[in-house]
Amino acid sequence: MSRKSLWLGLIMAAMVASLLSFHVDAKPKKKKYETRSGPPTLSLAAEPMVIKACEDGHVQLAATARASDGAKLRYRWTVNGGRLRGDGPSPNWDLAGTQPGVYQAVVEVDDGRDLSCVAFSSISVVVLECPPPPPPRPVCPTVEVSCPEAASENAPVTFTANVSGGTPGITPGFNWTISAGRITSGQGTSSITVDTTGLSGQTVRATLDIIGFGMPCPASCSVSIPIMNKPRKFDEYYDIARNDEKARLDNYAIQLQQEPGSQGYVIVYPSRKAGGAQAQERSQRIVDYLVNTRGIDTHRVTTVMGPAREGWVVELWVVPEGAPPPAPQR
Structure with missing residues (x-):
C-alpha cells in the first residue's frame, strides 16, 4: 500500500469517529420528575356533634392532616349552613339561629403544588329541636283558716277557709x-263542722291542705274547749228509814262543806200514791236537816220537785261554781 493511501484511510477513520461522537452528544436527555407517594393523610372531628337550636350553636372543627414529604398544607372549608369563623385546620362553625336538621362541613387539603393530589373529608352535625319550656313553677295560694276563739263542749265548731291567689287556672282541692273530735260535715269543701263531744279541756286544731298545686299548701286554726263544770250526782236513795236517810244526808253535808263554792240541789221524785203536801213535807225535812243540824247555809241548798214515779226517789246533787243546775228526768 502506498503512503498516500495510508493517509487517506486515517483521515476517513477520523471523520467517522467524529460523526459518531456528535451523534451521541446530540441525543436528547430524559426529563426527571419528582416522585410523590400520594395525597396528604387527613382526619376530621367536630365537637360537639349534636346541639340544640336554642343553645350555644358553636362547633369546633379540627382537621388533622400531614403531607408525606412534610410540606406545608393549605385548607379550604365549605359548609351548607351557619357561618365559619377562622381558617386553617381549626375554624369555629357557628350554627346559631339555624333550623333543626343535619349540617355538613367539608374540608379539602393540598400542598398548593400538585392540585391533582388533594385529600378531602366531611363531617355532619345534628341540630335538634328545642324541648318546650317547662311549665312555670306552681305557686301556693294564700290560705287562711278561721275558727272561734273558744267553744263549748258538746257544741259543734265550724272551721272556714279563705283561699286566694296561687297559680292561675288551678282549681284548689280541700283536705x-x-x-x-270528728268531722261531721264539709270534708272536701272550704268549711267543716266538728263534733266536740267529750273534748272538755282539750284543744282542737283543724289543718287544711290545699291540693292541686304540686306542693303542700297548709293552713290551720285552733280552738280551745274549756273544762266545763258539770253538776254531779252525789247520791240517790229510795223510800228508806229515817235514820238511813240522815246518814246519807250527813255524807252529803260533808261533801258540800269540802266544796265551799258549790251548791246543793235536792231533786225529789214523789210516789204516785203520795199527795202534794206529803212531797213538800219530805222535801222540807231534808232541807231542815242540812241547814239546822249539819249547818249548811240555807242559800246553798235548793230543792226541786220532779215528776211522780212508782216509788219515792231522792237525788242529791253537787253543783260546782259556774256549772248549770241539774234538771229532773222525765
Whole structure:
C-alpha cells in the first residue's frame, strides 16, 4: 500500500469517529420528575356533634392532616349552613339561629403544588329541636283558716277557709285533718263542722291542705274547749228509814262543806200514791236537816220537785261554781 493511501484511510477513520461522537452528544436527555407517594393523610372531628337550636350553636372543627414529604398544607372549608369563623385546620362553625336538621362541613387539603393530589373529608352535625319550656313553677295560694276563739263542749265548731291567689287556672282541692273530735260535715269543701263531744279541756286544731298545686299548701286554726263544770250526782236513795236517810244526808253535808263554792240541789221524785203536801213535807225535812243540824247555809241548798214515779226517789246533787243546775228526768 502506498503512503498516500495510508493517509487517506486515517483521515476517513477520523471523520467517522467524529460523526459518531456528535451523534451521541446530540441525543436528547430524559426529563426527571419528582416522585410523590400520594395525597396528604387527613382526619376530621367536630365537637360537639349534636346541639340544640336554642343553645350555644358553636362547633369546633379540627382537621388533622400531614403531607408525606412534610410540606406545608393549605385548607379550604365549605359548609351548607351557619357561618365559619377562622381558617386553617381549626375554624369555629357557628350554627346559631339555624333550623333543626343535619349540617355538613367539608374540608379539602393540598400542598398548593400538585392540585391533582388533594385529600378531602366531611363531617355532619345534628341540630335538634328545642324541648318546650317547662311549665312555670306552681305557686301556693294564700290560705287562711278561721275558727272561734273558744267553744263549748258538746257544741259543734265550724272551721272556714279563705283561699286566694296561687297559680292561675288551678282549681284548689280541700283536705281537712283535725287533732281531736270528728268531722261531721264539709270534708272536701272550704268549711267543716266538728263534733266536740267529750273534748272538755282539750284543744282542737283543724289543718287544711290545699291540693292541686304540686306542693303542700297548709293552713290551720285552733280552738280551745274549756273544762266545763258539770253538776254531779252525789247520791240517790229510795223510800228508806229515817235514820238511813240522815246518814246519807250527813255524807252529803260533808261533801258540800269540802266544796265551799258549790251548791246543793235536792231533786225529789214523789210516789204516785203520795199527795202534794206529803212531797213538800219530805222535801222540807231534808232541807231542815242540812241547814239546822249539819249547818249548811240555807242559800246553798235548793230543792226541786220532779215528776211522780212508782216509788219515792231522792237525788242529791253537787253543783260546782259556774256549772248549770241539774234538771229532773222525765
